[in-house]
Amino acid sequence: MNKKQKTNWWINIALLLSFLLTFFLDLTGVIAHQWVGIISNFFAGFHLILHRDWVKSVLNRIFQNQSGKTRRYLVVDFLILFGFILIGFTGLAMSTWLNLPIKNYDAWRQIHIAVSISSLIFILIKLTLHRRWFERMIRKLLTSSVMIPVENVVVQSTNGNSNRMGRREFLVSMGVISTASVIALASASKSLAESIITTETAEINADHSQTIENTETTPQVTETPKVTVQPTETIQAATQTPTVEETQANPSSSPTENNCTVRCPRGCAFPGHCKRYTDTKNNGRCDLGECL
Numbered sequence: 001m002n003k004k005q006k007t008n009w010w011i012n013i014a015l016l017l018s019f020l021l022t023f024f025l026d027l028t029g030v031i032a033h034q035w036v037g038i039i040s041n042f043f044a045g046f047h048l049i050l051h052r053d054w055v056k057s058v059l060n061r062i063f064q065n066q067s068g069k070t071r072r073y074l075v076v077d078f079l080i081l082f083g084f085i086l087i088g089f090t091g092l093a094m095s096t097w098l099n100l101p102i103k104n105y106d107a108w109r110q111i112h113i114a115v116s117i118s119s120l121i122f123i124l125i126k127l128t129l130h131r132r133w134f135e136r137m138i139r140k141l142l143t144s145s146v147m148i149p150v151e152n153v154v155v156q157s158t159n160g161n162s163n164r165m166g167r168r169e170f171l172v173s174m175g176v177i178s179t180a181s182v183i184a185l186a187s188a189s190k191s192l193a194e195s196i197i198t199t200e201t202a203e204i205n206a207d208h209s210q211t212i213e214n215t216e217t218t219p220q221v222t223e224t225p226k227v228t229v230q231p232t233e234t235i236q237a238a239t240q241t242p243t244v245e246e247t248q249a250n251p252s253s254s255p256t257e258n259n260c261t262v263r264c265p266r267g268c269a270f271p272g273h274c275k276r277y278t279d280t281k282n283n284g285r286c287d288l289g290e291c292l
Contacts, residue, residue, distance in 0.1 A: 015043035023184035083119030106199040135170040264288035
């Protein structure tokens with residue numbers, strides 16, 4: 001195996017592992033998740049640079065008659081590239097580094113997760129399409145010879161054993177990658193579903209709060225207090241103090257109800273959904289979604 005092939009191999013492994021690690025936000029935390037995402041995009045760009053000759057040759061012949069295999073490779077690679085670009089863009093927009101005032105934060109987060117899931121699926125498809133190359137590279141790594149000056153060494157044929165070893169290691173590697181990918185997809189799908197439920201709950205709470213606010217601001221019609229003036233009384237009797245019934249009819253004299261002010265309607269239940277999440281009361285709810 002030459003140096004270029006080894007470099008390409010380890011770049012692909014680093015890209016896959018770093019990208020899988022971004023799916024475990026509860027394990028890494030927000031800050032480490034952002035750094036791992038940057039590293040993953042760096043490996044993706046390096047991978048593209050290593051294959052620039054192939055990309056250039058395919059683009060030059062994009063409108064010519066090409067084999068179905070080449071077209072499949074090109075479509076999958078383009079979708080993965082587009083996915084990484086969109087993941088990096090949405091991730092930076094939501095990052096704590098820029099701290100941008102995003103209004104529809106939940107929508108941005110849902111797009112970020114959905115594109116990540118799609119990109120991982122396309123990466124697995126790419127691995128399936130290149131499975132022969134992947135198996136051949138594992139075999140070369142396992143059967144690479146080490147030159148040691150030894151006299152009178154009897155060389156025995158090990159092609160059959162090396163082939164069986166390479167295929168066994170290939171199956172083990174694919175099993176590990178498949179298991180990690182399934183766990184990552186399950187974790188991301190769960191986060192996406194929770195984000196959608198949180199958004200719907202926040203919209204329902206916002207509509208309910210708006211309805212209550214409109215009801216409270218509706219002007220109440222009060223009866224005009226009647227002042228009875230005796231014929232023998234002077235004009236000063238019309239300026240007498242209101243009676244008890246008049247006081248009870250006046251809404252300004254009744255005690256006011258305490259208003260509940262909520263600074264954030266999302267109602268996040270655990271960290272990872274929002275960069276503003278804080279829980280100083282340790283009650284499992286974000287402080288911004290509780291009544292003041």
